Amino acid sequence: MFIGCSNLIASNLPALHYGVAVADIDGDGADELVIAGHGGPNRVLKWDGHRLIDIAEPALADDGRRAIGLACGDIDGDGREELYILNSDGFSGPKQVVDRLLACFGRRWIDLFALPENFAVANRFAGRSIAVIDRTGTGRYGFIVANYGGPMRLYEMGPRGRILDMADECGLDALTGGRSLLAAPILGGRPDVFAGNEIGPNLFFHNRGDGNFTELAETLGLADPTQAARGVALIQGEERFDIVLGNWEGPHRLFQQTAGGGFADVAPPEMAQPSRVRTVIAADFDNDGYEEIFFNNMGEPNRLFGWRDERWVALEIGDAALPHGYGTGAAVADLDGDGQLELLIAHGEQAPQPLSLFMAEPRGHHWLRIRPLTQAGAPARGAVVRLWADGRMQMRSICAGSGYLCQMEPVAHFGLGHARKVEKVEITWPDGTTLRLDRPEPCQVLTVPHP
Ligand SMILES: [Ca+2]
Ligand SMILES: [Ca+2]
Ligand SMILES: [Ca+2]
Ligand SMILES: [Ca+2]
Numbered sequence: 387m388f389i390g391c392s393n394l395i396a397s398n399l400p401a402l403h404y405g406v407a408v409a410d411i412d413g414d415g416a417d418e419l420v421i422a423g424h425g426g427p428n429r430v431l432k433w434d435g436h437r438l439i440d441i442a443e444p445a446l447a448d449d450g451r452r453a454i455g456l457a458c459g460d461i462d463g464d465g466r467e468e469l470y471i472l473n474s475d476g477f478s479g480p481k482q483v484v485d486r487l488l489a490c491f492g493r494r495w496i497d498l499f500a501l502p503e504n505f506a507v508a509n510r511f512a513g514r515s516i517a518v519i520d521r522t523g524t525g526r527y528g529f530i531v532a533n534y535g536g537p538m539r540l541y542e543m544g545p546r547g548r549i550l551d552m553a554d555e556c557g558l559d560a561l562t563g564g565r566s567l568l569a570a571p572i573l574g575g576r577p578d579v580f581a582g583n584e585i586g587p588n589l590f591f592h593n594r595g596d597g598n599f600t601e602l603a604e605t606l607g608l609a610d611p612t613q614a615a616r617g618v619a620l621i622q623g624e625e626r627f628d629i630v631l632g633n634w635e636g637p638h639r640l641f642q643q644t645a646g647g648g649f650a651d652v653a654p655p656e657m658a659q660p661s662r663v664r665t666v667i668a669a670d671f672d673n674d675g676y677e678e679i680f681f682n683n684m685g686e687p688n689r690l691f692g693w694r695d696e697r698w699v700a701l702e703i704g705d706a707a708l709p710h711g712y713g714t715g716a717a718v719a720d721l722d723g724d725g726q727l728e729l730l731i732a733h734g735e736q737a738p739q740p741l742s743l744f745m746a747e748p749r750g751h752h753w754l755r756i757r758p759l760t761q762a763g764a765p766a767r768g769a770v771v772r773l774w775a776d777g778r779m780q781m782r783s784i785c786a787g788s789g790y791l792c793q794m795e796p797v798a799h800f801g802l803g804h805a806r807k808v809e810k811v812e813i814t815w816p817d818g819t820t821l822r823l824d825r826p827e828p829c830q831v832l833t834v835p836h837p
Contacts, residue, residue: 387671387672387678387690387701387702387703387704387706387746387747388671388690388703388704388705388706388729388744388745388746388747389704389705389744389745389746389747390705390706390742390743390744391728391743391744391745392740392741392742392743394436394437394438394743395431395437395438395740395741395743396437396438396439396440397439397440398740398741399740400737400738400739400740401423401426401734401738401739401740402423402424402425402426402734402735402738403421403422403423403424403429403714403715403732403733403734403741404421404422404424404453404454404455404714404715404732404734404735404791405421405422405453405454405455405456405472405515405516405714405715405732405789405790405791405792405793406419406420406421406422406456406715406716406717406730406732406789406791406792406793407419407420407456407457407458407469407717407792407793408420408717408718408719408785408793408794408795408796409458409467409469409765409793409796410467410765411430411432411441411446411469412430412432412441413466413490416432416433417719417721417795417796417797418430418431418432418433418441419431419438419717419719419721419730420446420456420458420469421456421715421730421732421741422453422454422455422456422471422715422732422791423447423448423449423451423453424452424453424454424734424735425450425451425452426449427442427447427448427449428442428446428447428448428453428456428471429442429447429741430442430446430447431730433721433722438721438743443495445488445494445495445496445497446469446488446495448471448486451471451473451483451486452473452474452475452483453471453472453473454472454473454474454513454514454791455471455472455513455514455515455516455532455791455792456469456470456471456472456516456791456792456793457469457470457515457516457517457518457529457786457787457793458470458518458765458793459518459519459520459527459528459529459764459767459786460525460526460527460760460762460764460765461487461489461526461527461528461529461541461542461543461549462489462526462543462547463524463525463526463543463760463761463762463764464762464764465760465762465763465764466490466764467764467765468487468488468489468490468498469486469487469488470485470486470487470488470516470518470529470531470541471485471486471487471488472485472509472513472514472515472516472531472791473485473486474512474513474514474534475512476512477512477534478511478512478534478535478536478563479511479512479534479535479536480510480511480512480536481510481511481512484499484508484509484510485499485508485509485513485531486499487499487504487508487529487541487549498549499549503546503547503548504548504549507541507549507550507551509531509533509536509539509541510536511533511534511535511536511537512533512534512535512536513531513532513533513534513536513564514532514533514534514564514565514566514790514791515532515564515565515566515567515787515790515791515792516529516530516531516532516567516787516791516793517529517530517567517568517569517579517786517787517788517793518530518569518767518768518786518787518793519540519569519577519579519768519786520577520760520766520767520768520816520817521556521576521577521593521597521816522576522596522597522817523576523815523816523817523818524761524817525760525761525762525764525766525816525817525836526542526543527767527786528540528541528542528552529541529542530553530558530567530569530579530787531564532564532565532566532567532581533562533564534562534563534564534565534584535561535563536561537553537554537559537560537561538553538558538559538560538561538562538564538581539551539553540552540553540556540558556597556598556599557591557598557599557600557601558579558591558599560581560589560601562581562583562585562586562589563583563584563585563586564581564583565582565583565584565614565615565616565790566581566582566615566616566617566618566631566788566789566790566791567579567580567581567582567618567787567788568580568582568618568619568620568629568787568788569767569768569786569787570620570627570768570770570783570786571593571627571768571770571783571814571816572620572626572627572629572643573592573593574592574593574595575595575814575818576593576595576597576816576818577593577768577786577816578590578591578592578593578599579591579593579599580608580618580629582615582616582617582618582631583615584614584615584634585614586611587603587604587609587610587611588603588608588609588610588611588615588631589601589603590602590603590606590608605648606647606648606649607641607648607649607650607651608629608641608649610631610633610639612636613633613634613636613637614633614634614635614636615631615632615633615634616632616633616634616663616664616665616666616790617631617632617663617664617665617666617667617681617682617788617789617790618630618631618632618666618788618789618790619666619667619668619679619788619789620668620783620788621640621668621677621679622677622780622781622782623642623643625779625781626643627643627781627783628640628641628642628643628649629641629649630666630668630679631666632661632663632664632665632666632681632790633660633663634662634663635660635661635662636660637653637658637659637660638653638657638658638659638660638661638663638666638681639651639653639658640652640653640657640679640698653698654697654698656691656698656699656700657679657691657698657700661681661683661686661689662683662684662685662686663681663682663683663684664682664683664684664713664714664715664716664790665680665682665713665714665715665716665731665789665790665791665792666679666680666681666682666788666789666790667679667680667682667716667717667718667729667788667789667794668680669718669727669794669799670727670799670800670801671718671726671727671729671746672692672726672746672747672749672751672801673725673726673749673751673752673753673801673802673803674749674751674801674803675751675775675776675778675780675800675801675802675803675805676692676693676801676803677693678690678691678692678693678701679691679692679698680703680706680716680729682713682714682715682716682731682789682790683713684711684712684713684714684735684736685710685711685712685736686709687703687707687708687709688703688706688707688708688711688713688731689703690702690703690706704744704747705744706729706731706742706744708731708742711731711733711739711742712733712734712735712736712737712739713731713732713733714732714733714734714735714790714791715731715732715789715790715791715792716729716730716731716732716789716792717729717730717789717792717793717794717795718730718794718795718799719794719795719797720755720795720797720799723831725753725755725829726745726746726748726753727746727799728743728744728745729743729744729745729746730742730743730744731743731744751801751802751803751804752801752802752805752806752828752829753799753800753801753802753828753829754773754800754802754808754811754826754828754829754830754832755797755798755799755800755830755831755832756771756773756797756798756800756811756813756831756832756834757796757797757798757831757832757833757834758771758784758798758813758815758834758836759833759834759835759836760815760836761836763835765784765796766784766796766815766816766836767784767785767786767796768783768784768786768816769783769784769813769814769815769816770782770783770784770813770814771783771784771798771811771812771813771814772811772812772813772814773798773800773808773810773811773812774808774809774810774811775800775802775805775807775808775809776802776803776804776805780800782798782799782800783798784796784797784798797831802828805828806828807825807828808825808826808827808828809824809825810822810823810824810825810826811823811826811832813834815836819836819837821834821837
């Protein structure tokens with residue numbers, strides 16, 4: 387499937403890297419890749435038409451801190467995303483160096499946690515993943531923090547620009563060994579939160595519709611209490627979203643949403659096969675109209691599964707096997723705008739290694755990419771996009787945080803397989819607003835403002 391193209395990364399020295407987020411950092415309308423540096427600089431890689439160049443200024447590079455998880459979202463509703471960087475200098479519990487919440491004013495990045503009015507609320511626990519959520523449909527996002535040996539956080543912007551931790555008030559607080567986060571409208575129209583944990587059960591916070599949550603993991607069959615969760619991804623099921631979960635050296639799960647309202651693990655034995663897994667990604671890499679499942683493993687070959695003839699089969703992963711790679715984070719984006727997704731894999735933890743970049747072998751299928759925006763014009767993370775072509779419906783949610791420590795591009799990417807026409811596209815925003823586009827032309831990126 388994958389062909390290595392890491393030579394397109396202009397400067398790529400071995401380093402300890404963790405999470406990867408995809409967002410428009412420099413405000414030019416095109417997405418960059420942000421990669422967490424653990425003890426070294428964070429990277430901001432921008433496609434300049436030929437290769438990826440690092441444009442991280444000192445405030446973003448933040449050299450010397452130990453960054454691990456990243457996510458972007460528009461916390462203040464000004465149309466531009468802020469960047470949350472979770473730093474962890476220890477495995478669990480209290481830490482020395484607080485997190486960053488970087489906002490761009492003009493061309494200057496300011497850490498909102500460094501402002502005197504926010505200093506007390508900043509996160510001082512070791513953690514892992516970050517995700518964003520528009521829990522009430524205002525177009526303003528909160529940042530969910532999965533701490534390890536410390537309480538989960540939900541940072542939102544309150545009156546007069548103050549940052550508040552709302553986790554306790556809305557029922558998102560939990561003290562656990564937090565690893566991965568997924569925020570998407572899984573059960574209903576408003577975004578829910580899945581938290582993959584180590585030492586204790588996973589948690590599923592169902593959005594009751596008013597932005598408050600009820601924890602339902604055990605009832606839904608998602609608790610998996612004996613396993614140590616790592617990467618998690620949302621994937622299209624029949625007419626609903628399912629959840630792929632990688633467990634560290636334990637059986638991987640494909641939690642299929644059942645008509646009865648719960649989830650059942652339907653991972654076939656080959657997919658369930660335990661591995662030293664980190665990030666998990668579901669994406670249509672070959673544009674055949676079906677998402678593949680990618681498992682990023684640490685110190686053993688990565689794996690790829692595809693939906694072929696109505697069942698999951700292991701695919702030849704090609705150059706992305708990286709049997710000696712210490713894979714940590716990974717993310718997808720169409721960097722060069724050719725309508726096929728690229729895959730960036732970060733490595734670290736056990737040894738410094740360079741980043742790895744892959745493109746999928748071209749198949750010549752048509753495609754369509756939908757980029758919905760919030761009321762203010764920022765990426766509408768957590769919105770759901772459905773597409774009908776060839777008598778079949780495909781669905782994606784704009785990534786708000788997934789994988790392990792990561793966040794994918796804020797675009798619904800659809801391969802069309804052998805279809806040459808799209809019947810319609812339907813977008814549902816976190817506030818419930820729905821817009822229908824009839825017969826959009828394929829092979830383009832459609833940026834769709836909130837109606
Ligand atoms: Ca940009
Ligand atoms: Ca903003
Ligand atoms: Ca595919
Ligand atoms: Ca591409």
